[in-house]
Amino acid sequence: MTATPGVEVAPVPMTAKRRGAQLFMLAFAIVIVMGAYASVGLGINGQIPAGMLTYGLGLGGLMLAAYLVLARFAPWADPLLLPLVTLVNGIGLVMIYRIEQTGQGGASATNQLMWTALGVVMFSATLIVLKDHRALQRLTYTLGFVGLGLLVLPLVPFIGKEINGARIWIGIGGFSIQPSEFAKLALVVFFAGYLVAKRDVLALAGRRLLFIDLPRARDLGPVLITWGFSLAVLILQKDLGSSLLLFGTFIVMLYVATQRTSWVLIGVLLFLGGAILAGQIFDHVAARFEVFLNPESPELYDRELGGSYQLMQGLFALGSGGILGTGLGEGHPKEIPLSFSDFIFAATGEELGLTGLMALLMVYALIVERGLRTAIAARDPFSKLLAGGLSFILAWQVFIIVGGVTNLIPLTGLVTPFMSAGGSALLANWILIALLVRMSDAARRPPPQAIQDEGLTQVFQR
Amino acid sequence: MSELTLLLIRLAFLAVLWFFVIAAVGVIRTDLFGPRTAPASPRKPAKPAKPVSKPKRGEPRQMVVTGGPLQGTIINLTETPITIGRATDATLVLSDDYASSRHARLFPQDGQWIVEDLGSTNGTYLDRSKVTRPTPVPLGTPIRIGKTVIELRK
Numbered sequence: 001m002t003a004t005p006g007v008e009v010a011p012v013p014m015t016a017k018r019r020g021a022q023l024f025m026l027a028f029a030i031v032i033v034m035g036a037y038a039s040v041g042l043g044i045n046g047q048i049p050a051g052m053l054t055y056g057l058g059l060g061g062l063m064l065a066a067y068l069v070l071a072r073f074a075p076w077a078d079p080l081l082l083p084l085v086t087l088v089n090g091i092g093l094v095m096i097y098r099i100e101q102t103g104q105g106g107a108s109a110t111n112q113l114m115w116t117a118l119g120v121v122m123f124s125a126t127l128i129v130l131k132d133h134r135a136l137q138r139l140t141y142t143l144g145f146v147g148l149g150l151l152v153l154p155l156v157p158f159i160g161k162e163i164n165g166a167r168i169w170i171g172i173g174g175f176s177i178q179p180s181e182f183a184k185l186a187l188v189v190f191f192a193g194y195l196v197a198k199r200d201v202l203a204l205a206g207r208r209l210l211f212i213d214l215p216r217a218r219d220l221g222p223v224l225i226t227w228g229f230s231l232a233v234l235i236l237q238k239d240l241g242s243s244l245l246l247f248g249t250f251i252v253m254l255y256v257a258t259q260r261t262s263w264v265l266i267g268v269l270l271f272l273g274g275a276i277l278a279g280q281i282f283d284h285v286a287a288r289f290e291v292f293l294n295p296e297s298p299e300l301y302d303r304e305l306g307g308s309y310q311l312m313q314g315l316f317a318l319g320s321g322g323i324l325g326t327g328l329g330e331g332h333p334k335e336i337p338l339s340f341s342d343f344i345f346a347a348t349g350e351e352l353g354l355t356g357l358m359a360l361l362m363v364y365a366l367i368v369e370r371g372l373r374t375a376i377a378a379r380d381p382f383s384k385l386l387a388g389g390l391s392f393i394l395a396w397q398v399f400i401i402v403g404g405v406t407n408l409i410p411l412t413g414l415v416t417p418f419m420s421a422g423g424s425a426l427l428a429n430w431i432l433i434a435l436l437v438r439m440s441d442a443a444r445r446p447p448p449q450a451i452q453d454e455g456l457t458q459v460f461q462r
Numbered sequence: 463m464s465e466l467t468l469l470l471i472r473l474a475f476l477a478v479l480w481f482f483v484i485a486a487v488g489v490i491r492t493d494l495f496g497p498r499t500a501p502a503s504p505r506k507p508a509k510p511a512k513p514v515s516k517p518k519r520g521e522p523r524q525m526v527v528t529g530g531p532l533q534g535t536i537i538n539l540t541e542t543p544i545t546i547g548r549a550t551d552a553t554l555v556l557s558d559d560y561a562s563s564r565h566a567r568l569f570p571q572d573g574q575w576i577v578e579d580l581g582s583t584n585g586t587y588l589d590r591s592k593v594t595r596p597t598p599v600p601l602g603t604p605i606r607i608g609k610t611v612i613e614l615r616k
Contacts, residue, residue, distance in 0.1 A: 021489045028482055035478065039471055080489055087482060134550075196557065199531070327472040352476065359479040366486050376534050380555045384532070447542060447553045 018079035019071065025083035026067055030060040033090030036328060040098045043329020051109070055097065058113055059090055062120045069124040073131075074441035078374065081440065084367045085418060085433050089116055089426075091360065092419030095348050099333045099340045107340035107421060115423040119430035126434035133438045137382045140193025147186030148229070150179040155236055167237045180233075180242045181428035184249070185435075188393055191250055192385040194222065195257040199381070203258035226250045227270050231278065238284055241400060241414035247271060248396050253389045292410035310337045314346030314405050325353025340421045342413055345405050361402070364417075368395040371436050377443035387439045390432050522575055522601055522614035525568065529604075529611030531557065539614070543569035546607060547580070560584045560608030566593070574598045575614055577605055584608060 034056035041049035063086045070077055093116065097109035130136070136143070154160035154167050161169040161176060169176045195202070202219050230243035251267030278285040287306035294300060295308040295315070302309075313336045320326065333339040333347035340347075349357045371391025378384045397417055404411035415425040525544060527535040537544065537554065544553040547565035556565070562582040568575055578596040579586040586593040587606040604611045 018489070018493070021492070025482075025485060025489065028485065032475075032478055032482055035475060039475055042471060043468060079493075080486055084486060200559075324476065325472065327468055328475065330468070352479075355476045356479060359476070359483055362483045363486070366483070366490070369490070377536070379532070379535060379553075380550075381531050381557050447537065447540075447544070 017075055022079035022083065023067065025080065026063055026086060029083045029087040029090060030056065030063065032087060033059060033094060036091060036094040037097065039327070040094060040101070040329040043327050044098075044101055049097075051097065055093060055109065055113060059086070059093065059116065062117055066120045066123055069127055070437060073127045074437050076441045076445040077437045078370050078440035078444065081367065081370050081433055081437055084363050084370070085430075088360065088363055088367075088418040089119075091348070092344065092416075092421075094328070095333075095344055095351075095419065096340050096421050098329060098351070099344075099347060101329075102332075102334040104334050104339065106338075111423075112421050112426075115426045118423070119426045122427050123430040123434045123437075126431050127438060130435075130438055133386070133435060133442065134380065134382060136189050136386070137193050137196070140190055140197075143186040144190035144194070147183045147190055150183035150186065151229075151233055151242075153179045168239045168242070175423070178422070178424040180237075180239065181424040182431075184242070184245060184393060185390075185428055185432060187246060188249060188253070188389040189386060191253045192382055192389055195253055195385055196382045198222075199257045202254070202263075203260060224270075227274065231274050235278070235282065240285065240288065240410075240412035244400055244412055245393065245397060245414065249389060249393045252392050252396075253385060256388050257385055288410045288412070292407065295407060310343065311405075311407060311411055313337065314343050315407065317346045317350035318406065321350040321353045323354050325349075325351050325356055327351060341415060342401065342420065343405060344420050345402055345416050348419070361398070364395070364398050367433075368392075370440070374436060374440040374443050378439060379443065383439050383442065387436060387443075390436055394429070394432065521573055522599075522616060524615050525554075525612055526615050527554070527610060527612050529606075530609040532610060539570070539575070541570060543567055545580075546610075546612075547582075554612075556608065556610055558608035558610060561610070565607050566605075568599070582607075 034052060037052040037056055038048045041047050041052065063082070066082060070082060093109060093112055096107050096112045099107040100109050154170050156170075159170045159172075160167055161171050163169050163176070168178055168180055170179055171177075198219075227247060230247040233239055233243045233246070247267070248271075251264060251271075254263045254267070255261075275285075279289050280286070284306060291300055291306070291308040291311060295311050297308070300308040301312055317331065317333070317336055321331065325331075328351050331347065331350035333350065336343045336346055345357070348360065352360075368391045371387055371394065375384050375387035375391065378387055394417055397414055400409070400412060401414045401416050403409040404414070415422050417429045418426065523539055525537045525539055527533055532554070535554070542553075545564060545567050546552055546554045546556065546561075547563050548556055548558070548561050549563040552564065562580070562584070564580045565582040566586040567578045567580055569578070570576070575598070576596045577586065577588060577593055577599050579593045588597055588599065589603050593605075599605065599614055601616060602613055604613050
């Protein structure tokens with residue numbers, strides 16, 4: 001664009017709101033989910049299920065509400081986050097409905113739809129209450145303590161409950177809540193706030209040894225404390241997934257903040273040390289390694305507790321699905337224990353095949369890409385770190401559980417974000433998406449316009 | 463329900479799933495490079511203006527942060543002046559101990575972008591020299607503010 005003196009020049013087009021694209025993608029996602037419902041019914045008994053309209057329109061109504069809140073309170077937000085999440089959440093609902101039809105205990109599509117509704121309420125509430133995400137920076141240490149408190153909560157007698165060998169639930173009324181899901185959000189905010197304040201010290205002070213910059217001993221403190229804490233969680237609650245999730249996220253955020261490779265090296269070494277130590281001392285960790293290395297052994301397959309039965313059933317399901325899958329409603333998800341929660345990815349893989357799983361992984365990758373894009377576009381360091389950390393924790397979570405189900409890494413119990421049955425995870429992940437939406441709104445909002453041509457006085461839209 | 467119908471439904475569903483992914487990528491593409499039809503309209507009014515203007519190497523369109531903690535940030539240049547500093551209402555907010563709250567300003571004038579130091583404590587540097595008066599910024603020349611380096615790009 002050439003600007004000549006005296007000639008009025010149209011300003012460079014700025015990021016548009018893309019409302020049309022957002023609505024179109026949202027409707028598309030809902031149509032896919034309804035198609036999936038119909039396909040499940042046709043696959044099972046040749047009829048379109050009665051629930052298709054209830055579930056499909058229910059989900060559609062919820063997402064329309066979420067969209068209206070987003071359009072009102074975060075008009076410049078990224079147009080893709082909500083439709084992408086809608087699709088994954090919807091496919092999860094369909095799979096849970098499908099597993100419910102086989103009569104596997106514990107799977108309930110109605111419950112999951114109710115939790116989705118609560119998730120949308122949390123999403124809207126976060127967007128409405130949190131007008132400026134930088135307010136979170138002031139709560140850095142408060143949220144740090146809240147996060148730690150939530151992690152420790154299940155260990156408190158009377159409140160904490162032990163289910164399936166892991167003590168990560170608390171019972172309130174008739175419900176079971178997994179506080180660690182919310183703790184991880186609070187801790188990511190804490191890490192972001194802490195690292196923004198301490199970044200320079202962590203990045204600049206230190207000695208150079210061989211090819212890596214070694215940090216000072218006292219700067220190692222927070223890393224060692226996080227390491228110790230995640231180990232403690234692992235030991236006391238037998239929750240391998242959450243400790244891996246927390247530690248990995250902290251190391252990556254440290255790396256993003258300081259751009260020093262030495263932190264990653266130190267983190268990996270600490271992690272390997274911790275894992276080997278835990279494997280030596282604790283039977284349940286050792287059992288996971290054993291299963292990971294040799295899942296085919298008949299002895300492990302038949303073992304009652306800590307055996308490879310579930311993992312192998314999942315792998316068989318993926319194998320029978322093949323490239324194109326058996327078709328929705330035509331697999332045997334009942335053969336996999338807990339196929340509606342930890343192993344929903346294996347159950348989906350059987351029915352949609354490699355092609356469908358790759359599409360789902362692409363959708364996750366796009367959600368993460370939009371988050372990282374928000375981090376790049378953000379204008380202040382706290383938002384950059386927070387958006388980067390939140391997107392990473394989502395990606396890392398998908399990697400840990402999908403890697404575990406496919407036996408790429410030792411299996412640790414974690415939910416597949418938005419797909420697995422489970423209220424706490426769904427609520428926490430919807431809040432996570434709300435935070436990303438809030439930050440992408442701030443990042444994509446065009447810079448304020450000046451009143452005069454050259455004036456210093458400017459109008460700011462908040 | 464015959465086997466064939468089910469097979470077709472299955473394939474159609476997978477195709478639609480992938481079509482969703484492709485549509486999403488399409489939205490991202492439009493976001494990054496603008497709509498496919500858009501370049502036609504701004505170009506048309508620009509063409510008659512060309513003979514009037516002297517042949518130039520082209521104007522900067524973006525301000526890119528190439529160094530410092532905000533590295534990678536891109537701000538599209540409009541006709542609006544850009545303020546840089548630690549104040550939260552600045553266009554580019556720095557969290558740098560060496561930057562003042564209202565450190566510097568970039569504004570367009572006669573098709574050029576001018577950098578002006580707003581009385582900062584540690585100064586603004588254009589390439590190697592300190593900015594003492596409003597100075598035009600050539601394309602690709604680094605402007606240093608504390609630890610942050612920015613430059614203008616086409």
